[in-house]
Amino acid sequence: MSIYKFQSFRATQGYEWSETNTWTKGKALTLHPIGDPTWNKLESTQIIELPDNVWSEFIKTGKGLVDHKGHMPADPSEESIEVFKKKIVKFCNIAGFDQYVPTSIPLLNMVKEKADAGNPRPTTVENIVGIIATLVRFNHHIKTRPVISDEAIQWLNSSATRMDYQPVFKRSGLEFETTNIFSSIFISWYQSAVRKQVQKCVVCKFPYFARYSSSETCSGTCRNKKSKGSK
Numbered sequence: 254m255s256i257y258k259f260q261s262f263r264a265t266q267g268y269e270w271s272e273t274n275t276w277t278k279g280k281a282l283t284l285h286p287i288g289d290p291t292w293n294k295l296e297s298t299q300i301i302e303l304p305d306n307v308w309s310e311f312i313k314t315g316k317g318l319v320d321h322k323g324h325m326p327a328d329p330s331e332e333s334i335e336v337f338k339k340k341i342v343k344f345c346n347i348a349g350f351d352q353y354v355p356t357s358i359p360l361l362n363m364v365k366e367k368a369d370a371g372n373p374r375p376t377t378v379e380n381i382v383g384i385i386a387t388l389v390r391f392n393h394h395i396k397t398r399p400v401i402s403d404e405a406i407q408w409l410n411s412s413a414t415r416m417d418y419q420p421v422f423k424r425s426g427l428e429f430e431t432t433n434i435f436s437s438i439f440i441s442w443y444q445s446a447v448r449k450q451v452q453k454c455v456v457c458k459f460p461y462f463a464r465y466s467s468s469e470t471c472s473g474t475c476r477n478k479k480s481k482g483s484k
């Protein structure tokens with residue numbers, strides 16, 4: 254029996270977007286700690302504990318940009334991108350973030366390009382939304398077929414080499430402590446998927462973490478819509 258403790262590094266000053274010279278040595282709009290586009294001021298970070306549903310809170314930031322099947326619009330509106338940028342900053346201010354995104358390549362392209370799934374990429378909108386879209390798609394698969402897809406398993410395994418976690422022996426059992434946001438997101442998602450704690454909202458269709466299988470809606474907003482509709 255393994256126990257997970259999900260953790261992440263959080264910049265105490267919060268996060269922002271800016272188009273500055275990043276660690277990639279190129280100009281790109283990236284998400285980073287406020288005033289620290291190169292992520293070098295490590296003294297201003299703290300390690301925090303994250304809940305089991307951290308993956309669900311993460312993908313929620315892409316709602317409105319990514320559809321419930323994990324498709325991204327070819328030409329997203331300026332407005333939807335601005336909304337996403339605000340929502341992901343809010344998420345990071347609570348859950349922290351990493352200085353890179355493990356991958357942004359859709360799986361089919363990854364096979365074509367023979368790219369490494371764990372290949373680090375800068376924290377651009379496209380790269381972050383790429384991860385969200387992939388996870389939403391895997392969740393969609395779970396709800397259309399009863400098992401975790403081969404694609405998801407393959408993706409997790411190829412990302413695992415970049416995952417950051419360490420085993421800690423405890424009297425109660427072996428505990429795995431993750432130490433960055435994407436490890437926390439991937440492993441918490443996998444755990445939810447295995448425990449069948451992934452649901453699709455009956456109102457907005459978006460996948461979410463549900464502790465109980467009787468859960469039908471993702472939020473108070475959708476719950477209200479549902480009860481209005483059924484009257």
Ligand SMILES: [Zn+2]
Nearest residue numbers: 454457471475
């Ligand atoms: Zn909903």
